[in-house]
Amino acid sequence: MTITIYHNPKCGTSRNTLALIRNTGEEPEIIEYLTQVPSKLRLQELISAMGVPVREVMRQKETIYAELQLADAKWSDDELIDFMLQHPILINRPIVVSEIGVRLCRPSELVLDILSKPQCAAFNKEDGEAVIDAAGKRV
Incomplete structure (x- = not known):
């Protein structure tokens, strides 16, 4: 199975x-996903597979979240998904799909739990934080 990442290249975590x-x-x-917006059905499938509340998949720090008053409890899950499709910047990222599972990978090292292959080399995040050591083990 191919691994799929719903990615925003401007996001360091992604x-x-x-x-x-x-x-x-x-x-x-x-x-x-900002230019290749998933269908409503696909977004619902991803959220269901992650087993998390819809709000957990929303970027609450985005200005549009406050502008639309999305913190208000009056919105149904279906309505929140519609907002994410209308404003894809509201979709939290990255979401990764693998043969092991689907996960919102914040922080990025959460992806390690759903990868079937081991790490090949030491890895540091862009900010220099060590994640994988020279032996290919999680730090």
Whole structure:
């Protein structure tokens, strides 16, 4: 099975997650969800597979979240998903799909739990934080 990452190349967490996937020797399918917005059904499937509340998949720090008053409890899950589709910047990232599972990878090292192949080399995040040591083990 191919690994898929719903990716925003402007996001450091997303870039680090992609790099950790590639550090296994795998080249994932990359979906830049800001321009390749998933269908409503696909987004519902991803959220269901992650087993998390819809709000956990929303970027609450985005200005549009406050502007639309999305913190208000009046919105149904279905309505929140519609907002994410209308404003894909509200979709939290990165979401990774593998044969082991689906996960919102914040922080990026959460991706390690759903990768079937081991890390091939030492890995540091963009900020220098060590994640994988020279022996390929989690730090």
